[in-house]
Amino acid sequence: MDFVNAVVQGILLGGLYALFAAGLSLIFGVMRLVNIAHGDLIVLAAYLGLTTTVVLGVHPLVALIVVVPVMAGIGYVLQRGVLNHTLGDDILPPLLVTFGLSVIIQNALLEGYSADPQKMDAGVLETASVALGPLSLGLLPLLTFAIAVAVIAALQWTFYRTPLGRAFRATSDNQDIAQLMGLNKRHVFGLAMALALAVTAVAGILLGIRTSFDPSVGGGRLIFGFEAVIIGGLGNLWGTLVGGVILGVAQTVGATINPGWQLLAGHIAFLVILAVRPNGLFPRISG
Amino acid sequence: MPEPILTLTGLNAFHGDFQALYGVDLEVNEGEVLAIIGANGAGKTTLLRSIAGLIGNEASQITYRGRPIGNARPDVVAKMGLAMVPEGRQLFPSLSVEENLMIGGRVNRAGPWNLRRVYDLFPILEERKAQASTSLSGGQQQMVAIGRALMANPDLIMFDEISLGLAPVIIRDIYKALPGIVGGGMSAVIVEQDITKALAVSSRVYCLQEGRVSLKGRSDAVSREDIARAYFGVE
Numbered sequence: 001m002d003f004v005n006a007v008v009q010g011i012l013l014g015g016l017y018a019l020f021a022a023g024l025s026l027i028f029g030v031m032r033l034v035n036i037a038h039g040d041l042i043v044l045a046a047y048l049g050l051t052t053t054v055v056l057g058v059h060p061l062v063a064l065i066v067v068v069p070v071m072a073g074i075g076y077v078l079q080r081g082v083l084n085h086t087l088g089d090d091i092l093p094p095l096l097v098t099f100g101l102s103v104i105i106q107n108a109l110l111e112g113y114s115a116d117p118q119k120m121d122a123g124v125l126e127t128a129s130v131a132l133g134p135l136s137l138g139l140l141p142l143l144t145f146a147i148a149v150a151v152i153a154a155l156q157w158t159f160y161r162t163p164l165g166r167a168f169r170a171t172s173d174n175q176d177i178a179q180l181m182g183l184n185k186r187h188v189f190g191l192a193m194a195l196a197l198a199v200t201a202v203a204g205i206l207l208g209i210r211t212s213f214d215p216s217v218g219g220g221r222l223i224f225g226f227e228a229v230i231i232g233g234l235g236n237l238w239g240t241l242v243g244g245v246i247l248g249v250a251q252t253v254g255a256t257i258n259p260g261w262q263l264l265a266g267h268i269a270f271l272v273i274l275a276v277r278p279n280g281l282f283p284r285i286s287g
Numbered sequence: 288m289p290e291p292i293l294t295l296t297g298l299n300a301f302h303g304d305f306q307a308l309y310g311v312d313l314e315v316n317e318g319e320v321l322a323i324i325g326a327n328g329a330g331k332t333t334l335l336r337s338i339a340g341l342i343g344n345e346a347s348q349i350t351y352r353g354r355p356i357g358n359a360r361p362d363v364v365a366k367m368g369l370a371m372v373p374e375g376r377q378l379f380p381s382l383s384v385e386e387n388l389m390i391g392g393r394v395n396r397a398g399p400w401n402l403r404r405v406y407d408l409f410p411i412l413e414e415r416k417a418q419a420s421t422s423l424s425g426g427q428q429q430m431v432a433i434g435r436a437l438m439a440n441p442d443l444i445m446f447d448e449i450s451l452g453l454a455p456v457i458i459r460d461i462y463k464a465l466p467g468i469v470g471g472g473m474s475a476v477i478v479e480q481d482i483t484k485a486l487a488v489s490s491r492v493y494c495l496q497e498g499r500v501s502l503k504g505r506s507d508a509v510s511r512e513d514i515a516r517a518y519f520g521v522e
Contacts (some may be wrong), residue, residue, distance in 0.1 A: 166389065173382070174362070175382055177377045178379075180362075182439065184360065
């Protein structure tokens with residue numbers, strides 16, 4: 001029974017990892033940018049959520065109404081003001097610049113919020129659970145997973161059913177020709193980063209309700225996000241969800257066997273899949 | 288004398304570090320079809336890419352309806368009414384046929400061209416509209432590329448090597464469709480290797496040789512000998 005429980009908990013945890021990963025996947029898909037600062041942006045969103053709950057006295061989920069647009073705005077400005085200038089034939093400048101950004105965000109959070117671990121208070125949501133036969137499922141993990149599925153479905157719909165998604169795909173295919181269609185690629189990239197950081201805001205707040213966080217935890221979230229993206233296959237959003245679930249299950253099952261194995265088991269699962277299927281489980285067909 | 292819609296004045300354009308055009312003077316008149324011919328490497332594609340804004344130049348070297356656009360961004364140029372059918376089609380592989388056409392209409396200019404008109408011009412595209420653009424034959428892909436440019440309702444449309452890599456029968460079909468495309472007062476620039484085809488559909492012709500204009504004249508007035516000399520540079 002422990003084992004079944006671990007798998008189910010792992011699947012639900014995978015939803016959170018998919019949310020970490022979705023923004024990364026989107027950014028890489030549209031503009032081939034690997035955002036090293038992604039984990040720190042998740043933590044930034046968690047702190048913005050904390051401040052919003054404290055200042056306005058609202059529930060963390062209500063804080064999404066503030067944090068999602070703020071993060072989207074930060075994303076657009078960041079892309080137009082900084083990251084667009086790093087994009088080109090060379091993949092090194094965006095890596096270096098986002099690495100620098102990661103350091104800056106961590107230190108700014110350290111200045112602003114200190115190194116003390118913080119947590120958002122979500123009231124009964126944190127402890128409430130639903131009994132499903134012999135299993136007891138936490139309401140928060142269930143909600144997180146449902147949000148992850150909804151977010152990925154919404155991103156998928158945006159990508160394949162809207163003019164904005166067409167612009168994303170066209171710009172990703174061929175930047176020169178997309179511009180001949182009247183698309184300003186700088187603006188398109190700005191919108192992509194805004195959308196990615198809007199998703200990051202959701203991920204950050206759910207993270208901040210689930211566990212305590214401090215300015216240094218971004219790196220770990222970045223790794224989980226990367227692993228979920230690679231396991232699922234680059235450029236495939238549903239694959240990213242599957243990748244997050246595999247990572248989550250590996251971690252919880254590993255922790256059941258030995259509490260010290262949680263992170264290790266996740267990384268091993270990632271390495272095994274990378275060795276067997278270097279392109280991930282569901283790489284985007286064609287390309 | 289009709290007013291030029293597009294004027295190049297002493298255009299010096301670079302392809303990377305390499306200068307591809309040297310002081311090119313050229314004008315496209317309202318409503319005319321202008322052919323640009325020349326050997327490989329003569330600078331034809333650089334010329335079109337410069338006009339489209341994909342290669343930055345001095346602002347005053349290219350004017351469109353009197354406005355300097357030499358250093359304008361390609362998306363801005365597109366919204367002003369210039370469209371290009373690029374060499375090698377260059378459709379968006381992750382977009383379906385219909386999506387490729389729809390993205391062409393994104394510039395949102397008013398005019399006669401819409402999905403319906405494009406499908407009437409190339410009925411095969413309507414049958415294939417949900418397919419991936421890469422699954423089409425070369426000729427059908429060229430139809431999508433042309434339709435995509437038309438969806439922008441441009442005032443000036445530029446065709447870069449539309450017959451390249453296509454079967455002769457397909458080339459004939461596409462050229463047969465051209466009058467229906469440019470008949471509505473649209474101006475056109477056609478870059479073409481096939482000199483006979485280029486002269487047949489155009490009213491005036493320019494020949495480029497090593498980045499310079501080596502010949503210009505009325506398409507029905509230039510002689511084969513003139514062209515051979517301008518094309519290859521032999522006396």
